[in-house]
Amino acid sequence: MNKAFLLIITGAALWGTIGWYVKNLYSFGFTPMEVVSLRAWTSALMLVIFLFLVSRDKLKLHKTSDLKYFVGTGVLSIVFFNYCLFTAIELSTIPVATALLYTGPAFVTIMSFFIFKEALTKVKLLSLLITLVGTCLVVGILPVNVGSIHIGSILFGLGAGLGYAMYSIFSKFALRKYSSLQITTFTFIVAGISLLPFFPYKDKLHILLNPNVLLYAFGLGLLPTAFAYIIYTYGLQQTEASKASILTTVEPVVATLVGIFVFQEHFSIIQLLGMTCIIGAVILIQIFTAKPHQQLSP
Secondary structure (H helix, E strand, C coil), X not given: CCHHHHHHHHHHHHHCCHHHHHHHHHCCCCCHHHHHHHHHHHHHHHHHXXXXXXXXXXXXXXXXXXXXXXXXXHHHHHHHHHHHHHHHHHHCCHHHHHHHHCCHHHHHHHHHHHHCCCCCCHHHHHHHHHHHXXXXXHHCCCCCCHHHCCXXXXXXXXXXXXXXXXXXXHHHHHCCCCCHHHHHHHHXXXXXXXXXXXXCHHHHHHHHCCHHHHHHHHHHHHHHHHHHHHHHHHHHCCCCHHHHHHHCCHHHHHHHHHHHHHCCCCCCHHHHHHHHHHXXXXXXXXXXXXXXXXXXXX
């Protein structure tokens, strides 16, 4: 295995551990939105420090008007999809929430058709169909078992996929002027600033001083976020984006293993089949898509 593939797989595997940090922060009484805030703040801090040390000139915007790109990636995508993802984890399980997150490429395909007039090929339509079937299997619609369906977890899980897709759409414009790492850094800076007014400092400040909370909060910002994005970006520079996207499907596998073996969460054979369908659809569309788009994972 070459170095680029190893970096990408390591980054994706780290993304798969997000649920572990989230679940532990929940145990201290934090809400999904508060956990989103902690992730955005710590990630922004570490990414800024990294760029300041290695290439501080990249911390400058070309134009103030470019902020509109990062409001899109930071608020409409990062804040929205992290909130939906963390809420889905709270309402269901880590494996189910992560599987629904991976409906993102299907949303990208649909949105790109309307926004960028990209063709809906037979392969894309087949991928959408496979994703739909896989989603139905994961959430329990197939085989028919309506009584087991938690509507809230489905909606938030799909919301996470939609928010994930919106990053690809907004960053497609930003990539004309900025590198992938710059986009990620500015995205978390804007996300962190936008969340400052919504954190209950009076109620939660004393909890933030708990060493264990600091460990989980900075761990969430460092390993599955800042460090994962940095090594993923370096790996991406040395390989094709389509191949990188395929390699990142190790993320839901790791997330599933964390959910099952660390938190003893239930995940049936049918749900595993559904996740396999969703991952298969991602791989299919990446193999046969001529012009891959910029992608961000959790």
